[in-house]
Amino acid sequence: MSTEMVSVEKVSRTFGSGERAVHAVQEVSFTAERGELVAVRGRSGAGKTTLLNMIGGLDRPSAGRVTVAGRDVTAAGEQELLDLRRDTVSFVFQTFGLIPILSAAENVGVPLRLAKVPAAEREERVSVLLELVGLGGHAAQRPNELSGGQQQRVAVARALANDPELLIADEPTGQLDSETGRSIMDLLRAVVHARKMTALVATHDPALIDLADRTLVLRDGRLVEE
Numbered sequence: 001m002s003t004e005m006v007s008v009e010k011v012s013r014t015f016g017s018g019e020r021a022v023h024a025v026q027e028v029s030f031t032a033e034r035g036e037l038v039a040v041r042g043r044s045g046a047g048k049t050t051l052l053n054m055i056g057g058l059d060r061p062s063a064g065r066v067t068v069a070g071r072d073v074t075a076a077g078e079q080e081l082l083d084l085r086r087d088t089v090s091f092v093f094q095t096f097g098l099i100p101i102l103s104a105a106e107n108v109g110v111p112l113r114l115a116k117v118p119a120a121e122r123e124e125r126v127s128v129l130l131e132l133v134g135l136g137g138h139a140a141q142r143p144n145e146l147s148g149g150q151q152q153r154v155a156v157a158r159a160l161a162n163d164p165e166l167l168i169a170d171e172p173t174g175q176l177d178s179e180t181g182r183s184i185m186d187l188l189r190a191v192v193h194a195r196k197m198t199a200l201v202a203t204h205d206p207a208l209i210d211l212a213d214r215t216l217v218l219r220d221g222r223l224v225e226e
């Protein structure tokens with residue numbers, strides 16, 4: 001089995017045209033392996049979100065090619081992209097993205113419901129996931145009854161529910177204090193290595209970089225360092 005999970009080949013993304021064109025990502029190439037946590041660093045506006053969105057199939061490049069788990073994301077139709085986002089790729093966002101009226105356990109169970117996992121199995125898997133992220137005792141609490149760090153742990157558990165091969169996290173620690181942010185990054189690192197997943201984590205926090213296996217640096221849309 002190939003160990004390559006993500007391949008990005010000369011990918012560019014331009015928003016708008018003519019004089020107003022913004023070259024958000026320019027001719028970026030890199031690969032990421034299974035079992036690897038890759039940090040994507042760069043200032044605000046450097047193109048991190050744009051790059052990750054194209055890899056996860058949320059946006060399409062203006063030029064170049066992206067493959068994830070051997071599937072050409074660039075050439076995929078809408079249905080294929082939906083399948084990719086359901087089966088292969090999961091997202092964690094800066095703002096957690098939890099559903100306010102659902103408990104922690106119900107939030108984690110959402111992807112399992114969508115995948116029509118039977119109730120008993122779903123409950124079992126949710127409870128294992130909540131234990132994994134250190135929230136075994138918080139299953140019934142709603143997001144507004146949890147701290148920011150705990151909410152992000154719920155979001156990580158939800159992202160792991162469908163056993164994704166690739167986890168994309170866009171500034172997952174951006175709303176957390178540095179200590180809590182580090183504990184979330186520690187958690188991501190542990191699950192990536194234990195499950196042989198791949199994670200791409202955008203961050204502008206240099207303090208978290210040492211937890212990554214590798215760091216890509218973007219400046220003005222270009223990869224300047226690896």
Ligand SMILES: Nc1ncnc2c1ncn2[C@@H]1O[C@H](COP(=O)(O)OP(=O)(O)OP(=O)(O)O)[C@@H](O)[C@H]1O
Pocket residue numbers: 015016022023024042043044045046047048049050051204
């Ligand atoms: N939909 C869009 N339309 C026009 N310009 C866009 C769009 N999305 C992003 N851009 C521009 O592309 C550039 C890269 O933005 P991007 O959000 O990828 O950067 P980032 O590194 O993720 O920044 P941040 O850390 O602030 O999230 C910026 O100049 C931004 O204004």
